[in-house]
Amino acid sequence: MKYLYIAVLAALVSASSVNAEGAKKHLFILSGQSNMAGLKPEISFTPTVEAAFGKDNVIVLKDARSGQPIRRWYKKWKPAKGDAPANVGDLYTQLIDKVKAAIKGQSIQSVTFVWMQGERDAKEKHGEVYAASFKGLIDQLSEDLNCKDINFVIGRISDFDMNGKRYPHWTMVRKAQVEVAETAERGAWVDTDDLNGPKNGLHYNAVGYKILGTRFAEKSIALINKK
DSSP states (O other): OHHHHHHHHHHHHHHHHHHHHTOOEEEEEEEESHHHHTOOTTTTHHHHHHHHHOGGGEEEEEEEOTTOOGGGTOTTOOOSSSOOOTTTTHHHHHHHHHHHHHHTTOOEEEEEEEEEOOHHHHHTTOGGGHHHHHHHHHHHHHHHHTOSOOEEEEEOOOSTTTTOSSSTTHHHHHHHHHHHHHTSTTEEEEOOTTSSTTTTOSSOOHHHHHHHHHHHHHHHHHHHHHO
């Protein structure tokens, strides 16, 4: 009887090891411009998703570049008028290479794209094509990762320039971001109006970035659990 117990225990341990090695992970891709660059996932985002799914069950990757328009990520970007510049999609190539390296040999259960960007497009007056550009970016990512059901969370740009004096399409980009998120089954957005201090600065303060990371994580978790 003693030997039978040991044999059963050994089998259970072995099975657990196999299941652990084959466990599917939740992939979180964080990207965008300066307000994403300023966010440190390890402070609030990563601990929150790890608490929800387990430390060994998540992959968090961030790749951001300050001051960049969405066309640096979306390869088929086109302005409302005229032709697209030459460097369209170059930052996306950098991002997807990092993602593929991070997930090599891993089994992925879900993909969530977290996006904090839009200020540059508001400044350059590309609000009219912002919604279509973001949708195209999600389709592009879906195709490259062979994943049809990508979740996404957008950080709506803040209340920095609501009157459009410095960034003419500020309100237009904000509306586009909400529209895209609210009309997508797997989309969500977070508010950032309270994260940039009493003077409504362009960038957030340290506390603001910490709160932003938590908000992004909570929305991401909700989308995954919804599925």
